[in-house]
Amino acid sequence: MPNIHVLRTELDRTISALKDSVREKGLGTTVGRVAAVAAGQAAFPVTKAMRQNETFDFHGERLPYWFARYNNAFLNERTVEVAIAHWFLSQKRGRVLEVGNVLVHYGFQADTVVDKYEVIPGVLNDDIIDYRPAEPFDSVVAISTLEHVGWDESPREPEKVFKAVANVRACAKPGGRVLVTVPLGHNDALDEGLRTGEVKFPAESYLVRDNRRNEWRETTADEALTKRYGHPYTGANGLYVGMVL
Template identity: 40%
Template sequence: MVSVGVVRVEATRVWNRANTMIRDDGMGRTVGFLAGQAWEHATLPLLRRDRADARFPFDGAELPYEYSWYGQTWRNERTVEIAIARHFLATGTTGRMLEVGNVLHHYGIRGHEVLDRYERAVPGVISEDVIAFDPATRYDTIVSVSTLEHVRCDEDEKDPRGSTKALENLRRLLAPGGRMLVTVPVDWNAGLDADLASGRFALDRGTFYRRTSRFDWAVTEPEQALAMRYGTPYEAANALFVTTTP
């Protein structure tokens, strides 16, 4: 069952994009976009049915893709990321958990602390800088879904190594024996891409994925992933890095 809040958020997202398209691309393309959006939302139950057996690999398991109204996950990397986050959290002890970036509650995963510098109006969210964040106690679980690529890239302060500095601080905040999952898209942040290529942005284990069709993702070599471009040939990320500890 889709909540009224999710419908409202998605309607606002589509409306804002349509307004931008009217200005940049004209009415004809905008009408086509809106018709396509209406069709995709109406046929989402059919997509779920037709792809019920589709899987992708992660950490020795074969996971089903996430097809959610919120964020239109069938159109982007969330289809893999949310599925991985669900599996990661279900296969270990969570304990005290920190999420960096306010993402998971939109997909029904709640009850943990959230650190998000720019969500100041959201009750319960810690609005602090992830690089400088230094709580009194450490976390048993840390998760970040497509958030660290924005650190010192989309902000006023610029630092090509901002994402890696954030990752290093999060590793420091992990309690002994703790677990961490971090995902980032390829080709969003040039400094991050350089650190991905050199291996500086990584925890104990890392896996690159690339998009092989509109809906499918596969494990790939770093060189192949880093050659992919954001936004082409498919919408949003076309390659993704997933790293975990231990």
């Protein structure tokens, strides 16, 4: 078993190197982003060895954090999102639709993937608000995707996300299951929809990131919806999970 003190020393050194690289190059520059990714990749084996047995609470379960190199997932909200998706799909999945081409990078291939912008074989480049499956699905998942709909498009259409949420749910057959995860603090319209109840799922959870180690805990909507995207930690600092089970 690795010496925990050695691992902590190596991780601290790697994090220090990451900070130095970002300070020197500027995170907003291409070189700065490359430096940040490279330092994160160097930290991966140390972080995984230190934290491979750690868990977080979600929906009455204790789930293991998901550690993956792709997109430095172990350093951001993917560490809980992919874990939740794995738990959700392991319960009962049948035919699966994924909105946004995410989970294939973490070892799961949906039966159908709809992603408007990722032009690669096997992905349908339909807009989710227009997509109508020939047959509804047993399970529908959307991981960190819906917050971009209408918000990160030109022209910006803030109300479009509500149509997207409705159609994601409509793609599931009666009695089917749906999982949606949304980083908070990115899309103001979607956050406000969560506050007012315009976006509402039968089962809901809110999580927040507590520290630099990327540990997460379940909390109230009121606390999670105060979190800013990208501050104080990279990526999401608050996360919404909506489900139809």
